[in-house]
Every structure is written in structure tokens, then in C-alpha cells.
Amino acid sequence: MPELPEVEATRDNLERWSAGRRVVRVERRDPALEESLERLVGARFVGWSRRGKALAAKTDRADGAVLHVHLGMTGRWVRDPEPERAHQRLVIELAGPGPRCLAYLDVRRLGTARLVGDEVEAFEGLGIDARDARPSAEVLARVLGEGAGAASATLKARLLDQKRLAGLGNIAVSECCFFAGVHPHERVRALGMKAWARLAAGIAEHLERTLATTIGRDEIAYVSEGGDNPFVVYAREGEPCPRCGAPIVRAVAGGRVSFFCVRCQPEVSG
DNA sequence: TAGTATGTTGGCGC
DNA sequence: AGCGCCAACATACT
Numbered sequence: 001m002p003e004l005p006e007v008e009a010t011r012d013n014l015e016r017w018s019a020g021r022r023v024v025r026v027e028r029r030d031p032a033l034e035e036s037l038e039r040l041v042g043a044r045f046v047g048w049s050r051r052g053k054a055l056a057a058k059t060d061r062a063d064g065a066v067l068h069v070h071l072g073m074t075g076r077w078v079r080d081p082e083p084e085r086a087h088q089r090l091v092i093e094l095a096g097p098g099p100r101c102l103a104y105l106d107v108r109r110l111g112t113a114r115l116v117g118d119e120v121e122a123f124e125g126l127g128i129d130a131r132d133a134r135p136s137a138e139v140l141a142r143v144l145g146e147g148a149g150a151a152s153a154t155l156k157a158r159l160l161d162q163k164r165l166a167g168l169g170n171i172a173v174s175e176c177c178f179f180a181g182v183h184p185h186e187r188v189r190a191l192g193m194k195a196w197a198r199l200a201a202g203i204a205e206h207l208e209r210t211l212a213t214t215i216g217r218d219e220i221a222y223v224s225e226g227g228d229n230p231f232v233v234y235a236r237e238g239e240p241c242p243r244c245g246a247p248i249v250r251a252v253a254g255g256r257v258s259f260f261c262v263r264c265q266p267e268v269s270g
Numbered sequence: 271t272a273g274t275a276t277g278t279t280g281g282c283g284c
Numbered sequence: 285a286g287c288g289c290c291a292a293c294a295t296a297c298t
Contacts, residue, residue: 003276053277073277074295087295108295110277149286157288162278169276234276254289257275274298284287 002053002071004130004167005207009214010077011050014057017079017102018045021094030089030106036115037090040067045094049119051129052166056122065115068122069104072111078103078219089113130167131207137197140165145188145196155191155199156184156258168203171234174259175206178233183267184258185251190269233259 022044043059057067079099090104116122144158159173177184179202214220237250241261
């Protein structure tokens with residue numbers, strides 16, 4: 001499920017459901033999850049923060065321990081699931097009024113839930129947040145366009161590099177690059193300040209749009225089963241570009257698909 | 271049955 | 285050092 005907007009919507013839900021509430025029971029249904037999670041019993045949730053796709057729940061534990069969560073590909077948190085609901089990996093029961101329990105579901109089990117020492121550890125290795133940092137053209141040019149390897153790096157690879165800019169995923173790259181009118185496989189060295197400025201605006205636009213459809217929902221849906229494709233170019237191969245009408249192209253780079261319009265997003269360096 | 275999937279990590283060759 | 289590429293992780297769906 002998760003790119004930044006879904007993770008932010010999840011953070012918002014968990015904050016509303018659990019802030020100020022005490023854990024009375026931790027049920028570790030997936031033995032692959034760390035035993036240390038059981039130390040949450042008796043702790044009170046203080047609040048949930050996010051950086052990129054990582055979540056951190058502060059508690060009132062004396063040792064400052066923080067619950068670190070990463071949703072992987074299919075992770076999600078729900079409140080009070082039906083008991084027979086599949087793929088429940090972790091269930092946290094809470095005392096007092098509000099949802100009885102928070103449940104972590106993860107079909108593919110590529111996500112993480114573990115106790116770490118503090119928030120710094122939970123966010124270790126992550127760059128600036130793609131939304132909260134509101135990166136300017138200058139910041140993007142520096143964070144994504146510089147450093148060793150910039151001579152050969154593609155924009156897509158740099159946008160996906162969580163230690164540079166945290167939060168964008170494979171879908172976001174196609175969307176942001178379309179809004180910016182830049183080819184995702186462009187070499188970063190070929191980008192001028194105007195292109196970085198369009199990217200800054202494109203990232204903001206993508207996040208604004210997707211956040212609007214995810215925030216405030218108990219169950220956060222994405223491109224998954226059933227629903228209409230909410231994206232502008234992602235998974236729209238062959239459909240007309242919403243700007244110029246040319247067919248949207250699908251291409252694979254580094255094992256991951258990109259969608260773009262060759263007319264609106266000409267590749268100058270490729 | 272093969273191909274696909276929103277994420278991350280680690281190996282390989284350059 | 286750090287690219288791009290690929291496989292692996294584990295599972296469901298088409």
C-alpha cells in the first residue's frame with residue numbers, strides 16, 4: 001500500500017486512535033516479529049511521527065523506547081478488525097475509551113514493526129521528508145543532483161533514494177515527473193534549475209492530490225483491487241496523455257516500471 | 271503456469 | 285564511492 005500519502009494517513013489514524021492510551025496486551029501473531037514488542041504492555045502512546053515511509057510511536061516508557069513501523073509493500077493498520085480477518089501480524093489492545101485494538105496487517109510480510117531506542121533510531125538513514133521539508137528547487141538540486149555518482153545517476157533512482165529524499169515511491173516518481181514535464185530516466189546532471197523548480201512543484205502537487213484521497217479514512221485504499229486508477233499517468237499505458245493526447249508509454253528501468261508522455265517529458269540526456 | 275505488484279537490501283560488474 | 289541492474293524477501297491475484 002504505502003508511499004508517503006498512505007503512511008501519513010496511517011499516522012493520522014494511529015494518532016487519533018491511540019494517543020494518550022495505554023497498552024494492555026500485545027499479541028504477536030507473526031513469530032517473525034520481534035519479541036521485544038511485548039515490552040509495550042503497560043506503556044502509554046504519546047504520539048506518532050513520520051519521516052518518509054517510516055513511522056515512529058513515542059511512548060511514556062522510562063527508557064524512551066519507540067515503536068518503529070514500516071509498511072513494506074502491503075502493510076496497513078486498522079482498528080478493531082473482525083476476528084477472522086486474514087493477515088493480522090500484530091494486535092495491540094488498548095485500555096479506556098476508543099478503539100479496543102490496533103491491528104497490523106501485512107499480506108506479503110515485507111513490513112516491519114519493532115521497538116527501537118528512540119525516534120532518531122527509527123528514522124536512521126532517511127533524508128529530508130518529501131512533504132514536510134517542502135523542498136525548494138535549490139534544495140532538490142543539491143540533494144538529488146549532487147554528490148559522487150551524479151554524472152551517471154538517473155532522476156528516477158535519485159527520487160527513489162530514501163536517504164536523499166524520503167517518501168516517494170515508484171508510483172510517485174511517474175506522477176511527479178509527469179507534472180514536472182521531466183523524463184524519469186533523465187540524467188540528473190542534465191537538469192537545470194528550471195527543471196528542479198518544476199519538480200518541486202510536481203512533487204507538491206502529487207502529494208497534495210494523493211493525500212486528499214487517503215487522509216481521514218479508516219481503511220486506506222490505493223491502486224489495489226477494484227477501484228478506479230486515481231493516477232494521472234501511472235498504469236495508464238496507451239491512454240492519451242491528459243495534456244497533449246499522445247499515448248502514455250510504459251518502460252522498465254532497474255526492474256521497475258515508469259509511465260510517461262514522450263512528448264511532454266522529452267529525454268534530453270538519454 | 272507465468273507474470274505482476276506501491277518497498278528495501280545486498281551482490282555484481284563497471 | 286557509487287552508479288544501474290538484478291535477485292531475494294513472501295504472498296495474492298490475474
